[in-house]
Amino acid sequence: MPQPPVVLGIETSCDETAAAVVDGARRIRANVVLSQLEDHRPYGGVVPEIAARAHVLHLDGLIERAMAEAGIGFDDLSAIAATAGPGLIGGVMVGLTTGKALAAACGKPLIAVNHLEAHALTARLTDDVAFPYLLLLVSGGHCQLLSVEGVGRYRRLGTTIDDAIGEAFDKTAKLLGFDYPGGPAVEKAARSGNAKRFAFPRPLITRDDCNFSFAGLKTAVLHAVRELERQGSVTAQDRQDIAASFQAAAGDVIVDRTRRAMAHMPASGGLVRLVVAGGVAANTYLRERLTKLCAEQGGVFTAPPIPLCTDNAAMIAWAGVERLQLGLIDTLDAPARARWPLDPAATAA
Numbered sequence: 001m002p003q004p005p006v007v008l009g010i011e012t013s014c015d016e017t018a019a020a021v022v023d024g025a026r027r028i029r030a031n032v033v034l035s036q037l038e039d040h041r042p043y044g045g046v047v048p049e050i051a052a053r054a055h056v057l058h059l060d061g062l063i064e065r066a067m068a069e070a071g072i073g074f075d076d077l078s079a080i081a082a083t084a085g086p087g088l089i090g091g092v093m094v095g096l097t098t099g100k101a102l103a104a105a106c107g108k109p110l111i112a113v114n115h116l117e118a119h120a121l122t123a124r125l126t127d128d129v130a131f132p133y134l135l136l137l138v139s140g141g142h143c144q145l146l147s148v149e150g151v152g153r154y155r156r157l158g159t160t161i162d163d164a165i166g167e168a169f170d171k172t173a174k175l176l177g178f179d180y181p182g183g184p185a186v187e188k189a190a191r192s193g194n195a196k197r198f199a200f201p202r203p204l205i206t207r208d209d210c211n212f213s214f215a216g217l218k219t220a221v222l223h224a225v226r227e228l229e230r231q232g233s234v235t236a237q238d239r240q241d242i243a244a245s246f247q248a249a250a251g252d253v254i255v256d257r258t259r260r261a262m263a264h265m266p267a268s269g270g271l272v273r274l275v276v277a278g279g280v281a282a283n284t285y286l287r288e289r290l291t292k293l294c295a296e297q298g299g300v301f302t303a304p305p306i307p308l309c310t311d312n313a314a315m316i317a318w319a320g321v322e323r324l325q326l327g328l329i330d331t332l333d334a335p336a337r338a339r340w341p342l343d344p345a346a347t348a349a
C-alpha cells in the first residue's frame, strides 16, 4: 500500500455528482463536483429519478477527471471509498456500484462510507481536530447534534423532530418567491432586512433536551406572507424583513440547542470543541452566531471551508482514509442504504 495511503472518493447520494482523491497526509489531490442544480430547478427541489440518471451520465467522466488532476493511475490507489447511504437510493446505488466495480477490477479494497460520518470527519481533514468534539450537522436533510468520540463512535445528543433546518430555509425561500435552493437567497435578502419586524417563534428553546423543531417557524412565515398578501402586496422590503426575522429565529434555536449540547460534552484540555458541517454551515450569519457562542462558553469553534461543508467527494475519500487506517474495509456485497443513522441506539426523535 502506498504511504501515506491514497483514496479515491465517490459521492452520489443527493444532487451532486462528485469524485476526489485524498491522501493520509491530509492533502486533497483532486476534488471535482458537478452540481445538478439546473436539472432540478424547474421542479423547485431534487427529483430522485432525474438525480440518479444524471449520476449515471456524469460519474465516469468525473472519476477520470479527478484521477487526471491527481496525476495518478488506479494502481496508485490504496482503496476506493463510495457513499453507501443515507440518501436517495437510486443515486447511492449508482455511486456504490461504480465503486465496487472499480475495486473489483483494480483489486483494491472497497470502503462503503456513511455520508453523515464523512460530514462528521471533515474537520479532521481540514483542521486536524482531535476526538472528542461536538458536531452540529445542518443540511437540507439533517439537523443533528452529535458527540463524535472516534471513527464509528457517535452519540446523538439531539435531532429535529420535524423539518431539517435547510428544508426550513428552502421552504421560506419558496414562500418568498426565491429560486431553489433557497438558503443562499434567504441569507442574501436577510442582510438588508429588519430582523425585529416579525416576532417569529423559537420552537423548543425552553425544553431541557437538545432537539430541534422548525415546522412551527415555517408556518409562521407562511402566515406572515399571507397576511401581507391580504393587505395588498408583498414588497421587496417585506421579503427582506421576513428573511431576516426568519434567520434570526432559526439562529436563536440553533444557538440555544447547541449551548445545551456543549454542557453534555467532555472537555478535552479544558475546552469543548464545536465543529459545524452540512450545507447550512455555509451561512455566514450562523457561523458568526456560533463563533460568539463558543467565545461566551469558553469553547473552540471549527468550521471547514464552505465547499467542504456542502456535499463533496473529498469528505468521502477522507472518511475512506480514516477507516482504511483502522483496517475497516468492506466486502463487495455492502448494501446501499436509504436510511443509515450514525447512532443506531438513538430513537427517531
Ligand code: KG4
Residues within 6 Å of the ligand: 014, 138, 139, 140, 141, 142, 165, 166, 167, 169, 170, 181, 182, 183, 184, 187, 278, 279, 280, 281, 282, 283, 284, 309, 310, 311
Ligand atoms: O449538505 P447539503 O449540500 O446537502 C444535503 O442536504 O445533504 O445542504 C444543502 C442545504 C439546502 O437546504 C440549502 O438551502 C442549504 O443547505 N444552504 C444554506 C446556505 N447554503 C446552502 N442555508 C442557509 N444559508 C446558506 N448560505
Ligand code: ZN
Residues within 6 Å of the ligand: 115, 119, 139, 278, 279, 310, 311
Ligand atoms: Zn450532505
